[in-house]
Amino acid sequence: MSHSAPDHLLERMLFFSDAVFAIAITLLIIEVHVPELPRGSPAADYGTALAHLIPSVVGYVVSFLVIARSWITHHAAFAHSPRFDASLLWPNIQLLMIIAFMPFATAFLAKNLGAVVPTLVYNVALMIASLLSVRLVRKATALGDAGQIYGPDGLAFLRTRGLGVFFAALLALLLGLLIPVYSEMALATAPLWVRLLKRRSQARLGETRQEMVGG
Amino acid sequence: MSHSAPDHLLERMLFFSDAVFAIAITLLIIEVHVPELPRGSPAADYGTALAHLIPSVVGYVVSFLVIARSWITHHAAFAHSPRFDASLLWPNIQLLMIIAFMPFATAFLAKNLGAVVPTLVYNVALMIASLLSVRLVRKATALGDAGQIYGPDGLAFLRTRGLGVFFAALLALLLGLLIPVYSEMALATAPLWVRLLKRRSQARLGETRQEMVGG
Amino acid sequence: MSHSAPDHLLERMLFFSDAVFAIAITLLIIEVHVPELPRGSPAADYGTALAHLIPSVVGYVVSFLVIARSWITHHAAFAHSPRFDASLLWPNIQLLMIIAFMPFATAFLAKNLGAVVPTLVYNVALMIASLLSVRLVRKATALGDAGQIYGPDGLAFLRTRGLGVFFAALLALLLGLLIPVYSEMALATAPLWVRLLKRRSQARLGETRQEMVGG
Amino acid sequence: MSHSAPDHLLERMLFFSDAVFAIAITLLIIEVHVPELPRGSPAADYGTALAHLIPSVVGYVVSFLVIARSWITHHAAFAHSPRFDASLLWPNIQLLMIIAFMPFATAFLAKNLGAVVPTLVYNVALMIASLLSVRLVRKATALGDAGQIYGPDGLAFLRTRGLGVFFAALLALLLGLLIPVYSEMALATAPLWVRLLKRRSQARLGETRQEMVGG
Numbered sequence: 001m002s003h004s005a006p007d008h009l010l011e012r013m014l015f016f017s018d019a020v021f022a023i024a025i026t027l028l029i030i031e032v033h034v035p036e037l038p039r040g041s042p043a044a045d046y047g048t049a050l051a052h053l054i055p056s057v058v059g060y061v062v063s064f065l066v067i068a069r070s071w072i073t074h075h076a077a078f079a080h081s082p083r084f085d086a087s088l089l090w091p092n093i094q095l096l097m098i099i100a101f102m103p104f105a106t107a108f109l110a111k112n113l114g115a116v117v118p119t120l121v122y123n124v125a126l127m128i129a130s131l132l133s134v135r136l137v138r139k140a141t142a143l144g145d146a147g148q149i150y151g152p153d154g155l156a157f158l159r160t161r162g163l164g165v166f167f168a169a170l171l172a173l174l175l176g177l178l179i180p181v182y183s184e185m186a187l188a189t190a191p192l193w194v195r196l197l198k199r200r201s202q203a204r205l206g207e208t209r210q211e212m213v214g215g
Numbered sequence: 216m217s218h219s220a221p222d223h224l225l226e227r228m229l230f231f232s233d234a235v236f237a238i239a240i241t242l243l244i245i246e247v248h249v250p251e252l253p254r255g256s257p258a259a260d261y262g263t264a265l266a267h268l269i270p271s272v273v274g275y276v277v278s279f280l281v282i283a284r285s286w287i288t289h290h291a292a293f294a295h296s297p298r299f300d301a302s303l304l305w306p307n308i309q310l311l312m313i314i315a316f317m318p319f320a321t322a323f324l325a326k327n328l329g330a331v332v333p334t335l336v337y338n339v340a341l342m343i344a345s346l347l348s349v350r351l352v353r354k355a356t357a358l359g360d361a362g363q364i365y366g367p368d369g370l371a372f373l374r375t376r377g378l379g380v381f382f383a384a385l386l387a388l389l390l391g392l393l394i395p396v397y398s399e400m401a402l403a404t405a406p407l408w409v410r411l412l413k414r415r416s417q418a419r420l421g422e423t424r425q426e427m428v429g430g
Numbered sequence: 431m432s433h434s435a436p437d438h439l440l441e442r443m444l445f446f447s448d449a450v451f452a453i454a455i456t457l458l459i460i461e462v463h464v465p466e467l468p469r470g471s472p473a474a475d476y477g478t479a480l481a482h483l484i485p486s487v488v489g490y491v492v493s494f495l496v497i498a499r500s501w502i503t504h505h506a507a508f509a510h511s512p513r514f515d516a517s518l519l520w521p522n523i524q525l526l527m528i529i530a531f532m533p534f535a536t537a538f539l540a541k542n543l544g545a546v547v548p549t550l551v552y553n554v555a556l557m558i559a560s561l562l563s564v565r566l567v568r569k570a571t572a573l574g575d576a577g578q579i580y581g582p583d584g585l586a587f588l589r590t591r592g593l594g595v596f597f598a599a600l601l602a603l604l605l606g607l608l609i610p611v612y613s614e615m616a617l618a619t620a621p622l623w624v625r626l627l628k629r630r631s632q633a634r635l636g637e638t639r640q641e642m643v644g645g
Numbered sequence: 646m647s648h649s650a651p652d653h654l655l656e657r658m659l660f661f662s663d664a665v666f667a668i669a670i671t672l673l674i675i676e677v678h679v680p681e682l683p684r685g686s687p688a689a690d691y692g693t694a695l696a697h698l699i700p701s702v703v704g705y706v707v708s709f710l711v712i713a714r715s716w717i718t719h720h721a722a723f724a725h726s727p728r729f730d731a732s733l734l735w736p737n738i739q740l741l742m743i744i745a746f747m748p749f750a751t752a753f754l755a756k757n758l759g760a761v762v763p764t765l766v767y768n769v770a771l772m773i774a775s776l777l778s779v780r781l782v783r784k785a786t787a788l789g790d791a792g793q794i795y796g797p798d799g800l801a802f803l804r805t806r807g808l809g810v811f812f813a814a815l816l817a818l819l820l821g822l823l824i825p826v827y828s829e830m831a832l833a834t835a836p837l838w839v840r841l842l843k844r845r846s847q848a849r850l851g852e853t854r855q856e857m858v859g860g
Contacts, residue, residue: 013720016663026238037330100674111679
């Protein structure tokens with residue numbers, strides 16, 4: 001085994017977090033309300049009913065991917081933190097509180113598509129989640145051997161990659177003030193921001209190395 | 216212990232997956248709405264109310280069994296994959312996204328029994344779940360010692376058995392275009408398809424062996 | 431450690447089961463609908479609203495205890511089963527299917543207090559759960575070292591104690607045909623039946639020993 | 646590893662408890678109902694809709710923090726209890742029953758802000774949760790090496806810190822009889838009570854030591 005296993009106190013904290021992530025991500029579907037048509041309605045009516053559901057289904061998919069990405073970052077952050085530390089508890093719970101809030105924010109957005117206020121609520125929630133995630137990752141990676149295992153550029157990237165969602169949500173929020181209906185598409189840029197952050201952390205490391213060599 | 220235990224990163228991913236499977240399977244019951252009759256209604260009225268619930272209860276049972284079967288395949292796929300690999304993350308999350316969607320598809324079908332569109336949505340969702348499951352099983356069994364432990368025919372079967380649900384859902388879909396009310400019965404053929412796939416993978420292995428011997 | 435730990439395949443199955451038990455037990459509260467009174471309603475109106483909730487709250491408590499008891503039996507059954515066996519999968523899933531059904535049965539009963547049909551549905555569900563639990567316990571204890579660890583009378587008791595709920599639910603069902611409103615009180619006899627089953631398994635063991643000695 | 650890991654029977658009990666805590670904490674958001682406004686409503690209407698949600702959102706945050714605090718106490722209580730004991734089962738389940746009840750109590754309070762009865766129900770539920778938590782902590786720490794690891798004052802504090810919520814809820818309840826709208830603010834005093842309990846347990850230990858030295 002290349003990774004040292006976490007102690008049982010950290011394991012329990014991760015377990016509790018995984019459960020909250022899993023419940024929040026699965027509860028998303030509850031807010032997609034099931035259409036019930038009168039018996040014998042023509043197929044066209046069902047088509048219309050489905051069309052009305054598109055915002056809810058898109059909201060389901062987008063929020064599912066965003067929460068999944070957040071869980072993946074959480075998973076990576078604690079990959080090399082074998083030791084529990086009580087200072088992790090509250091930053092972790094604050095992150096979980098905003099993750100558990102996402103089913104509400106998603107439904108508020110999906111049921112009021114094109115309105116500015118729900119777009120603000122949704123994207124500000126994502127931005128807070130992103131910042132809380134970055135803070136937790138910093139705390140988690142400061143405790144373990146993450147530095148040695150990931151290398152300095154890997155660690156620098158891990159510590160900033162949570163910001164990918166931040167920039168995507170900020171873009172979505174700004175776009176939302178102009179054309180709310182298409183604003184959520186901006187969230188699809190999250191992987192691009194992550195790639196940009198990766199390149200930047202590698203470039204910065206490169207400079208540091210050159211300086212070290214050059215000096 | 217005959218199986219090598221997964222490392223803690225894989226364990227956490229499996230744990231997260233189990234939680235999503237468990238929540239999706241338990242949420243199915245939420246969509247079976249509880250009838251509330253006026254006080255003192257005769258038993259016959261309760262009988263009628265229960266009769267109206269039959270499609271929902273059948274939907275609950277069928278989807279429970281389908282999700283359970285999908286979980287069992289997931290369980291078998293990772294039985295001998297002791298090592299976490301980041302390439303497993305997204306294929307796994309895509310599978311979970313369609314599993315978490317099943318409570319919606321089930322309720323849509325049960326509340327509009329006999330309509331074509333919900334039958335399409337439900338069975339296409341199952342077919343996608345089946346394909347994503349097969350893809351994940353292939354990835355998972357490529358990483359560990361599954362080949363040595365299951366033997367070549369066992370492995371070939373494990374890698375295709377997820378298709379049992381695919382063929383059953385395809386049959387249900389085709390039947391749904393003709394007589395939607397009984398279409399879901401076709402899902403009961405899933406175990407038959409699985410048996411057929413098993414025999415086929417054994418037969419194919421037999422041929423390969425004969426060729427090897429004969430050659 | 432006096433118990434040998436289960437292998438990771440059994441652990442995953444137990445984990446999945448625990449999650450389903452935990453979700454079913456926590457979902458019970460969702461069916462207790464929150465009264466919303468007009469602003470400034472007098473306290474007496476809130477009292478009335480609470481009084482109307484009594485059947486739901488009693489249903490919550492009774493079903494919580496019944497599911498908890500069922501989980502405790504599951505926990506004891508697998509206490510000494512270190513080895514996973516694929517033959518456990520479906521009996522376990524059948525038990526989970528009826529456990530996940532309990533939030534519906536509970537709400538159906540609580541919202542139609544005093545009606546015969548919901549009383550039948552609820553108690554028959556409990557009786558099925560009880561029988562499925564006994565079957566699973568037999569399978570689980572046949573695989574591990576439970577016999578040696580619990581001793582023959584402990585094992586005999588473990589294998590029958592799931593029937594405590596069966597007899598209590600049967601009594602509740604019979605009482606339900608006469609005076610449905612108080613029928614659920616009969617479930618409080620479950621611990622008595624369990625004690626009776628315990629004494630009986632000890633007595634029977636005593637006879638066997640005497641026969642062996644006397645023979 | 647400085648902590649001895651729990652045996653697998655205790656681990657399963659902790660796991661089940663974590664799942665119930667996680668589900669209860671995540672279900673809180675379900676009771677915050679999503680406003681759905683007519684298409685094209687002005688932003689001001691959304692502002693009003695959000696303003697009406699403030700009690701629900703505050704209730705979400707407060708109950709999230711209270712349940713999280715309760716989980717943290719549970720986590721600390723079992724940090725050094727490596728051995729499962731059947732006498733832990735029912736005290737633990739009683740605590741879980743009141744934790745799983747909190748989503749109802751929270752919604753009842755939030756939807757009837759300023760009413761006395763919901764304030765009573767909410768705070769009495771918290772006080773019961775607090776007492777059940779203290780009882781469970783005593784049982785759990787009596788079994789393991791907690792005394793040696795935490796030291797006598799650490800242990801004394803751990804065993805009483807659950808009362809922080811008790812005193813905060815009692816204050817909220819008393820305030821609720823006078824000015825219900827602001828009563829929940831009293832819950833923010835929980836950390837203060839915890840600090841007070843900490844100082845008191847240290848002071849008492851100090852006296853004991855002086856007596857021992859003086860004697």
